[in-house]
Amino acid sequence: MWITNLPPFVVFFVFALFAPVLKGRLRVLLLLAPVWGGLNLAMTAADSGGVTWQFTDLILDLYYIDRLSLLFGYLFHIAAFIALIYSLHVKDSVQQVSGLLYAGSALGAVFAGDMLTVFIFWELLAVTSAFLIWARRTPEAIRAANRYVVIQVLSGVLMLTGVIMLYQQTGTLRLAYIGLEGTAAWLIFIALGIKCAFPFFHTWLTDAYPLATPTGTLYLSAFTTKVAIYLLARTFPGEPLLIYIGAAMTCFPIFYAVIENDLRKVLAYSLINQLGFMVCGIGVGTALALNGAVAHAFNDVIFKGLLFMTMGAVLTRVGHVNGSDLGGLYKTMPRTTVFCLIGAASISAFPLFSGFVSKSMVMAALLEQEQIIVWLMLLFASAGVFHHAGIKIPFFAFFAHDSGLRPKEAPLNMQLAMAIGATLCILIGVHPEWLYSLLPWENDYSPYDMTHTLTQLQILFFSALAFVWLNKQGLYPPELRSVNLDVEWLYRRLLPSSGRRMVNSLVSARSSFRRNARIIADQFARRSTPMPTGTVTILTRRMAWVFIALMLLVVGSLVL
Structure with a gap:
C-alpha cells in the first residue's frame, strides 16, 4: 500500500540509516530513495492537504505543497538520483549518509509551510553539507569546512532572530511574502543572502566547494543555494x-x-x-x-x-x-x-x-x-x-x-x-x-x-x-x-595574522611582566629592612578604624 502525505525528506532520512550497512552492489539500493520519494510526490501532490502540527499556541505546517515547491521537489529528486549514481563507486559511508541527509534537508525546507520548520532544515543543510567537505580529509578541506560551518551557522542565527521578531510582530509563522520592511525582514533577507551568495557574502562558496570531494561538490552545487533561491521567490518577490x-x-x-x-x-x-x-x-x-x-x-x-x-x-x-x-x-x-x-x-x-x-x-x-x-x-x-x-x-x-x-x-x-x-x-x-x-x-x-x-x-x-x-x-x-583570494582575504589572511600578532604580543608582555616582577622582588629582598613593631601597630589600628567607618556607612544607608 502506497504511503500518502509522506514528506519526501522522511524517505531520504530513513535510507540514510541503512547506508552504512549497504556494501558493494547493495549500494545500488540507495537509488530507491529518490525514485520512491519522487513517485510518492507525483502521486500524492494533486490531492495532498499537507501535514499540520499544533504545539501549544504554535501552528506548524510541516508539509505544504503548491506549484512552486513542487517544481523544486521534482528538481531535488532528480539531482539526488544523479548524485547517487555518480557516487556508487565511493566506499566512504560518510559521504553516502551525509549526501542523503543533505538532500532530505533540502526537500524538508522547500516543502515547509512555516518559518520555524524552514529554520530547522536550514540548519540541517549547514551541518550535513559540511561533512561532504570534511570527507576530503585534507588540511585545506578541513579548514575550509570549519570556515563554512561558521558562516552557515551565522546565517541560521540571523534567520532565527528574524523569525522570532516577525512572530512577535505578526503572530504567525506562516511562510509567505515578507517584503523589506522592518528589522525582522532585513535579518531574514541577509540570512537568505548569505546562502544565496550575495556579493561580499559569497566567499564561503568559492572557498569550500572546490575543496569538497567530487561527489560532495556535486551535492553542494544542487541544494543550498537553490533552497535560498526558492525562499527568496517565496518571501521577497518583486x-x-x-x-x-x-x-x-x-x-x-x-x-x-x-x-x-x-x-x-x-x-x-x-x-x-x-x-x-x-x-x-x-x-x-x-x-x-x-x-x-x-x-x-x-x-x-x-x-x-x-x-x-x-x-x-x-x-x-x-x-x-x-x-x-x-x-x-x-x-x-x-x-x-x-x-x-x-x-x-x-x-x-x-x-x-x-x-x-x-x-x-x-x-x-x-x-x-x-x-x-x-x-x-x-x-x-x-x-x-x-x-x-x-x-x-x-x-x-x-x-x-x-x-x-x-x-x-x-x-x-x-x-x-x-x-x-x-x-x-x-x-x-x-x-x-x-x-x-x-x-x-x-x-x-x-x-x-x-x-x-x-x-x-x-x-x-x-x-x-x-x-x-x-x-x-x-x-x-x-x-x-x-591561489586567488577576493573578500575572503579578510578572514583567511587578515584575521588569522592579526590574531597571531595579538597572541604573540600578549605572550611577550606576560614574559616581560614576569621577568620585571622577578627583578623587582630580588631587589626588594636584598634592600628592604624589617618594619618596626610600632609601625605595624599603627597600621593595624588605622585599618580597624577604616573598617568601623565602612560598617557605619553601610548600616546608616540601610536605616535611611
Missing part, C-alpha cells in the same frame, strides 16, 4: 533591490573566474554568476521573470552539475583540476570530454540547449520593465559566461597543450550520471514546453523567436572570436599555479 544585487552577482565573478587556475573554483564563481540571473528575475517580480528565475534554477542544477561531474571525473583520475597542468585529456577521456562540451553549451545558452530556454526569460522580462542598463549588464555577463565556463573549462582541461597525461576514462557509474545530465540538457533545450508546464505562474513565453536566437548567436560568435584572438596574441590571462 523587491527592486534584488535586481541590482543580481546584476552585480552576474558580473563580478567573471573577472575572478578568468584568472583562476583551479577549474572547480572557476565553476564555483560561475555558479554565483548564474545565481545572479535568478536573483534578478525574482527582483523584477513579474510572472515571466519569476518563471524565468525558477526555470533557470532548474536548468542550472542540471548543467552546472554536469560540469562539476566532468571536473570530478578528472579529479578522480588525475588527482587535481589545475588548468595549468591539464590538457590533452580528450585522447583517453573522450566521453567525459563530450559531456563537458554539452554542459558548456548549456551554460553558455546555445540554442537547443537548456540554458537558452530559461536565461532568455529573465532577459525578456528586464526589457519589458525597461531595465536597459541591467539588461546590458546581463548581456555582458552572458558573454563572460561563455568565456570562462563555455570555453575555458573544456579548452584547458581537455585540449590546449598536451600535458602528457593519459588517465583512464571515468568509472562507468560516473559516465552514466553524466549521460543522464547531458540528455536532460538537450531534451529541455529541444522541448522547453516540458519544463514550462511545471512552472508555477502562467506562462506563454516562446524562446525560439528570431530576434533572440540571432542576438544570442551573435554574442556567442563574437565571444569565441575574442577568446581566439586574445589567446593567439598571448593576451589571454595565462593559467598560473596560484
Whole structure:
C-alpha cells in the first residue's frame, strides 16, 4: 500500500540509516530513495492537504505543497538520483549518509509551510553539507569546512532572530511574502543572502566547494543555494533591490573566474554568476521573470552539475583540476570530454540547449520593465559566461597543450550520471514546453523567436572570436599555479595574522611582566629592612578604624 502525505525528506532520512550497512552492489539500493520519494510526490501532490502540527499556541505546517515547491521537489529528486549514481563507486559511508541527509534537508525546507520548520532544515543543510567537505580529509578541506560551518551557522542565527521578531510582530509563522520592511525582514533577507551568495557574502562558496570531494561538490552545487533561491521567490518577490544585487552577482565573478587556475573554483564563481540571473528575475517580480528565475534554477542544477561531474571525473583520475597542468585529456577521456562540451553549451545558452530556454526569460522580462542598463549588464555577463565556463573549462582541461597525461576514462557509474545530465540538457533545450508546464505562474513565453536566437548567436560568435584572438596574441590571462583570494582575504589572511600578532604580543608582555616582577622582588629582598613593631601597630589600628567607618556607612544607608 502506497504511503500518502509522506514528506519526501522522511524517505531520504530513513535510507540514510541503512547506508552504512549497504556494501558493494547493495549500494545500488540507495537509488530507491529518490525514485520512491519522487513517485510518492507525483502521486500524492494533486490531492495532498499537507501535514499540520499544533504545539501549544504554535501552528506548524510541516508539509505544504503548491506549484512552486513542487517544481523544486521534482528538481531535488532528480539531482539526488544523479548524485547517487555518480557516487556508487565511493566506499566512504560518510559521504553516502551525509549526501542523503543533505538532500532530505533540502526537500524538508522547500516543502515547509512555516518559518520555524524552514529554520530547522536550514540548519540541517549547514551541518550535513559540511561533512561532504570534511570527507576530503585534507588540511585545506578541513579548514575550509570549519570556515563554512561558521558562516552557515551565522546565517541560521540571523534567520532565527528574524523569525522570532516577525512572530512577535505578526503572530504567525506562516511562510509567505515578507517584503523589506522592518528589522525582522532585513535579518531574514541577509540570512537568505548569505546562502544565496550575495556579493561580499559569497566567499564561503568559492572557498569550500572546490575543496569538497567530487561527489560532495556535486551535492553542494544542487541544494543550498537553490533552497535560498526558492525562499527568496517565496518571501521577497518583486523587491527592486534584488535586481541590482543580481546584476552585480552576474558580473563580478567573471573577472575572478578568468584568472583562476583551479577549474572547480572557476565553476564555483560561475555558479554565483548564474545565481545572479535568478536573483534578478525574482527582483523584477513579474510572472515571466519569476518563471524565468525558477526555470533557470532548474536548468542550472542540471548543467552546472554536469560540469562539476566532468571536473570530478578528472579529479578522480588525475588527482587535481589545475588548468595549468591539464590538457590533452580528450585522447583517453573522450566521453567525459563530450559531456563537458554539452554542459558548456548549456551554460553558455546555445540554442537547443537548456540554458537558452530559461536565461532568455529573465532577459525578456528586464526589457519589458525597461531595465536597459541591467539588461546590458546581463548581456555582458552572458558573454563572460561563455568565456570562462563555455570555453575555458573544456579548452584547458581537455585540449590546449598536451600535458602528457593519459588517465583512464571515468568509472562507468560516473559516465552514466553524466549521460543522464547531458540528455536532460538537450531534451529541455529541444522541448522547453516540458519544463514550462511545471512552472508555477502562467506562462506563454516562446524562446525560439528570431530576434533572440540571432542576438544570442551573435554574442556567442563574437565571444569565441575574442577568446581566439586574445589567446593567439598571448593576451589571454595565462593559467598560473596560484591561489586567488577576493573578500575572503579578510578572514583567511587578515584575521588569522592579526590574531597571531595579538597572541604573540600578549605572550611577550606576560614574559616581560614576569621577568620585571622577578627583578623587582630580588631587589626588594636584598634592600628592604624589617618594619618596626610600632609601625605595624599603627597600621593595624588605622585599618580597624577604616573598617568601623565602612560598617557605619553601610548600616546608616540601610536605616535611611
